[in-house]
Amino acid sequence: xxxxxxxxxxxxxxxxxxxxxxxxxxxxxxxxxxxxxxxxxxxxxxxxxxxxxxxxxxxxxxxxxxxxxxxxxxxxxxxxxxxxxxxxxxxxxxxxxxxxxxxxxxxxxxxxxxxxxxxxxxxxxxxxxxxxxxxxxxxxxxxxxxxxxxxxxxxxxxxxxxxxxxxxxxxxxxxxxxxxxxxxxxxxxxxxxxxxxxxxxxxxxxxxxxxxxxxxxxxxxxxxxxxxxxxxxxxxxxxxxxxxxxxxxxxxxxxxxxxxxxxxxxxxxxxxxxxxxxxxxxxxxxxxxxxxxxxxxxxxxxxxxxxxxxxxxxx
Numbered sequence: 001x002x003x004x005x006x007x008x009x010x011x012x013x014x015x016x017x018x019x020x021x022x023x024x025x026x027x028x029x030x031x032x033x034x035x036x037x038x039x040x041x042x043x044x045x046x047x048x049x050x051x052x053x054x055x056x057x058x059x060x061x062x063x064x065x066x067x068x069x070x071x072x073x074x075x076x077x078x079x080x081x082x083x084x085x086x087x088x089x090x091x092x093x094x095x096x097x098x099x100x101x102x103x104x105x106x107x108x109x110x111x112x113x114x115x116x117x118x119x120x121x122x123x124x125x126x127x128x129x130x131x132x133x134x135x136x137x138x139x140x141x142x143x144x145x146x147x148x149x150x151x152x153x154x155x156x157x158x159x160x161x162x163x164x165x166x167x168x169x170x171x172x173x174x175x176x177x178x179x180x181x182x183x184x185x186x187x188x189x190x191x192x193x194x195x196x197x198x199x200x201x202x203x204x205x206x207x208x209x210x211x212x213x214x215x216x217x218x219x220x221x222x223x224x225x226x227x228x229x230x231x232x233x234x235x236x237x238x239x240x241x242x243x244x245x246x247x248x249x250x251x252x253x254x255x256x257x258x259x260x261x262x263x264x265x266x267x268x269x270x271x272x273x274x275x276x277x278x279x280x281x282x283x284x285x286x287x288x289x290x291x292x293x294x295x296x297x298x299x300x301x302x303x304x305x306x307x308x309x310x311x312x313x314x315x
Contacts, residue, residue: 007256009034009061012088012138014131016069016124017099019046022150022210025244026098026251028054031062033256038084040069040099071099071123072109074303081130092134094255096148097124100181103174106167113302114166116174120181124149125188125299132203132308139202144261146204148254149189151264153209153272155182156283160291162298183286184295186264191292193262199309204261206254211267211274213247242267242274249277 013030017023018039031037031054039054041047047066054064067087069080084092100120109118128147139145158179164170167177186207193205241247250265259265264282269275285291300307 007033010036011093012036012038012091013094013096013255014038014040014067014084014092015096015098016040016071016127019043019050022213022244022248022251023098024050024053026096026248027064028057029248029252030255031055031058031064032060034060034062035094037062037064038067038087039064040067040080042068042070044068069127070110071127072111072113072115072119074111074123074126074305077123077126078130081127084131085134088134090134091138092131092145093138094146094148095128095131095135096150096251096255097128097185098148098150098251099124100150100152102154102178105174106172108166112166114172114177116177116181117165117184120178121184121188122299122303124185126303126305128192129305129308132201135203136201141202144202144204146206146255147189147192148251149185149192149205149207150251151185151189151207151209152178152182153211153266154179155186155209155286158183159285160184160187160295162291162294165298165302183283186282186286187288187292187295188299189264190262190286190289191296194289194292195296195307195309195311196261198311201309204259206259206261207264208250208254208277209264209266209272209280210247210250211269211272212241213244214241246274250280253277 013035015023015027018027019041027037027039051064051066067080070076107115113122135145160180160183189205189207196203253265264280265277266272266280267275268278
């Protein structure tokens with residue numbers, strides 16, 4: 001039995017966005033390392049194919065199963081969280097918020113949110129809060145549970161206007177909206193870490209980004225927004241990107257590595273485009289604690305879901 005099997009055998013890991021790209025590759029790697037994988041999928045048929053693909057690569061104690069989840073629908077988020085908690089006996093060791101949409105035309109979620117902030121931040125934040133009882137129950141001081149939030153180099157292009165999260169007043173920019181959602185990921189992860197420390201919960205909040213990886217995220221965006229600007233954005237991804245098997249390394253380090261809560265991981269090569277996984281750099285906006293706290297409260301208000309951990313007195 002390998003060291004990775006020893007590390008992950010008996011651990012339950014939830015990964016979102018697993019039918020292709022980073023999520024599928026990450027699920028396969030973790031299942032091969034012995035974990036029980038709950039792979040969230042929007043489409044049952046595509047999900048069944050992805051699960052079978054992961055199962056085919058398992059040679060050991062790992063397993064894989066699908067959970068229906070649409071992060072662009074809070075009712076689906078609630079149902080998936082309840083399903084996960086029931087299946088796992090209310091014990092989840094790791095949640096990897098990986099799913100995302102990118103650079104498509106202006107669209108709305110089922111709840112009326114701008115699609116990118118809704119899918120990339122609000123849905124994952126709601127799922128995290130709803131799974132906190134299971135994460136808290138599975139963790140202990142010697143081996144805390146983990147929540148891994150996937151951000152992007154694109155967070156550097158984003159500003160976050162909490163008074164206009166859904167671009168009702170401003171002229172919509174797919175690129176800026178995507179950047180805002182990825183900035184929100186980093187701010188949420190940092191505020192989550194702060195609150196976990198103050199609450200003394202045995203859970204770590206860690207963020208990671210894949211650099212430029214040959215996933216299907218931009219290709220899917222191009223299919224929905226076939227313009228010259230969208231095609232131009234795909235070119236760097238196509239010619240500078242690293243393989244998916246390498247792109248998942250920051251997420252793998254976040255799940256399994258000896259890293260503290262509050263870490264941000266990514267490729268360590270030039271401009272963090274590719275290279276071995278290690279510490280990554282946040283933009284100045286992503287290091288704003290006041291904005292992070294305000295986003296936490298705004299997220300609770302918009303989603304109607306009670307944040308966890310909630311602190312009665314701000315430190």
